[in-house]
Amino acid sequence: MNGFLGRVTTPFTFGLFAVSAISGLALFFHLGSNLFHSMHEWLSLLLLVPFFVHVWRNWGAMKGYFRRGSMIVPLALSLVAAAAFAIPAAMQGKAGSPRAAVMLMTQTPLDNLAPVLKTTPDALRANLLQRGYKVASTADTLASVAAASGAPAIKLLVEVMPSR
Structure with a gap:
């Protein structure tokens, strides 16, 4: 085993x-994120195995x-660098999922959605009627309006969002 591990x-x-x-690097520069995300996470975890064997052998x-x-000094600098990212993120709190927010908005009746969009029901x-x-x-949801109209609900949401 020792010879094998050494090799x-x-x-x-x-x-x-x-x-x-x-x-x-690909993830940092947003190149093929869907290709690299799982690969990076799982193979970086797997990297821990030979790393710990290397530390053990040496x-x-x-x-x-x-x-x-x-x-x-290198360990302290590494911890300071990690803290520089972790502390601000921890202080921001949980942000929530944009996808979940969009889904929730498309499932909410127009009566309740209108104030969020700074308009009346x-x-x-x-x-929406003017757009065909x-x-x-006003008890309908964007999802039900979209289904009745043969359009994606996200398209309706984008169309009725107030401009910044």
């Missing part, structure tokens, strides 16, 4: 780090870094 630990660490670095050298104090109904959509009453 594969560093190549696996290198290979998985390369995949993690390339997919991380524990004597690791202790030397701690004894000489040369590990403290009757004005919202008139706006079939609206029976």
